[in-house]
Amino acid sequence: MSVWIRYRVSAAPDQPGLAGFGLLEGQSIAVCTGDMFGDFERTGQLLPLDRVTVDIPCTPGKFIGLWNNYHAQAAKQGLAIPAEPLYFIKASSSYCAHDQAFDVPASYDGRVVYEGELGLVIGKTCRNADLDEAARAIFGVTCVNDVTALDLITRDASFAQWTRAKSFDTFGIFGPVIATGLDLSTLEVRTLVNGRERQNYTCSDMIFSPAQIVSMLSREMTLFTGDVIACGTSLGVLPLKPGTVVEVSIDGIGVLRNTFAPDRSSPNNPSVVQ
Structure with missing residues (x-):
C-alpha cells in the first residue's frame, strides 16, 4: 500500500x-x-x-459522479436498480482541496447538501476495457465530498440540471491523498457533520462495483490518467448550515475535511436548515 x-x-x-x-x-x-x-x-x-x-491529489481531466449506485439508498427512495451506471460530470473549475472552504455563488439561495463518497482515480488510459483491464486501470482511491445545490436539480421541470447543481466553484471536493493497494470491497465511508456521524455505509453495497463502473464508462468515453470517478453515496445526506464542518473518512485513505462558508454578507445568503 x-x-x-x-x-x-x-x-x-x-x-x-x-x-x-x-x-x-x-x-x-x-x-x-x-x-x-x-x-x-x-x-x-x-x-x-x-x-x-x-493540494488536490491529482488534476482530473474529468470528474465523473454516479447517482443511485447503492442498494440501501435505492430501497429507501423506492428507486429501480439501474441497468447501467447513471452519471454526471462536475466542472474542472469546481475542484477543491482538503481544508479549503466551500461556498455558493450569490445567485443561489437554496439548500446545499454534502455527499460522502469513495473516489476512484484512473492510472492509465482506458477505453472499451473488460473487467480485468478496468480493475488494473484503477490507480488508487480517494475521499470525495460531492457537494450539491439540491434545489437546482428540479428547478426547471423540463430539464434536470445535474451538471449545474454539482459544478459550482468549490463543489468538487476530493483528497486529501490517493491510497493504492486497498481492498475496495471492504471499505466503509463515514461522513461527520460538526463531529456528529451522519453517514456510515460499506462500499460492498454498491450496485456497480468499481471495476464495473470503469469498464462500462470506458465503453462510452476514454478515461485518462488522473480522471476521478465518485462512486455515489448512500443514506444520510442532509442540508448544511453556514459554518458547518464536513469530514469524509475512509480507513486507509484518511479524513477529508472542509467547512461550508458562504459569504454571510450576501443578500442571497442561503437560508438552509439541518
Missing part, C-alpha cells in the same frame, strides 16, 4: 507556493520527482506535513 499526496509550500500566506508531490509516511512526506502515475524517484527529502498546504 502507498499513500500519495500533493502539496504546496509557501514562503508567505498570500503566496501560492511551490507545488510538489510525494509519499505520505506518518506525519512526513517523502518528496518525489517525476510522475506519480509512472516513473518517479524519491529525492531523499522528508517534509513535515504541518509545514505544507495540502
